[in-house]
Amino acid sequence: MSLETVVEEIRDEARSQAEEIHEEAEQEADRIVEEAEQEADEIIQEAEREVEREISQEREQKLSSAKLEAKHERMEARREAIAQAREQVEERIADLSGDERRELTRELLEDALAEFDEGEELAVHYAPGDEDLIEDLLSDYDGVHVAGEYDCLGGVVVESEESRVRVKNTFDSVLDDVWEDELKQISNRLFDEGDEEE
Structure with a gap:
């Protein structure tokens, strides 16, 4: 090769x-x-x-x-x-005015006075503008006198100096109770709630 x-x-x-x-x-x-x-x-x-x-x-x-x-x-x-x-x-x-205001105020006053013992000296506070109405209603009671205005829509606040008890029976307090109890129904009526929340 x-x-x-x-x-x-x-x-x-x-x-x-x-x-x-x-x-x-x-x-x-x-x-x-x-x-x-x-x-x-x-x-x-x-x-x-x-x-x-x-x-x-x-x-x-x-x-x-x-x-x-x-x-x-x-x-x-x-x-x-x-x-x-x-x-x-x-x-x-x-x-509210006239007979309707008078009747409601009278009922609230009577309920408040029933909370005190007989013979106690009581002072009644009232809504601005209700002085004449309260003086007229108190003319039927002994030992109960007008004490002055209280910031409320109407009704009364009754106090006893002896027992230091205070009963608040105002339109406001009644409205608060009713409003609290009926709030769900009020809401349902306002918003027509048959439907459930999401």
């Missing part, structure tokens, strides 16, 4: 190995590119799922927040409506 033949064989062998290495490298590169594309697809899909989750969470949070805000606004509107209704009732009570 000549030197040229040996050199040629070595070159052929080197070319063959180079082609093999090149083919293997291309296959490896294709495999790496395919894996990278699959990984990129998975990353994109996971990112899309994460974005959808975040959008869904944000939508739920905003919806929940909007519902809560609406509930607070509804409750505030109800409170204001109930307060306005209370003011209107107080105005009507304050405007």
Whole structure:
């Protein structure tokens, strides 16, 4: 075998190995590119799922927040409506006059006086503007005298100096009791609530 033949064989062998290495490298590169594309697809899909989750969470949070805000606004509107209704009732009570005011005041006075022992000296406070009415009503009682104005819509506050007892029988105190007892029904009537709260 000549030197040229040996050199040629070595070159052929080197070319063959180079082609093999090149083919293997291309296959490896294709495999790496395919894996990278699959990984990129998975990353994109996971990112899309994460974005959808975040959008869904944000939508739920905003919806929940909007519902809560609406509930607070509804409750505030109800409170204001109930307060306005209370003011209107107080105005009507304050405007009571004539026989109706006299009769209610007399009943409250009698109930208050019944809380004291006979013979006690009693002082009666009254609503501004009711002095004449109270003086007239007290003319039927011994040991009971007019004591002065009391800040209320009407009725009386009766005090005994001996026993230090005070009975508050005012239109306001009666209204407070009735209002407290009937608040749920008042609310239901104002807001026509057959429907339940959310």
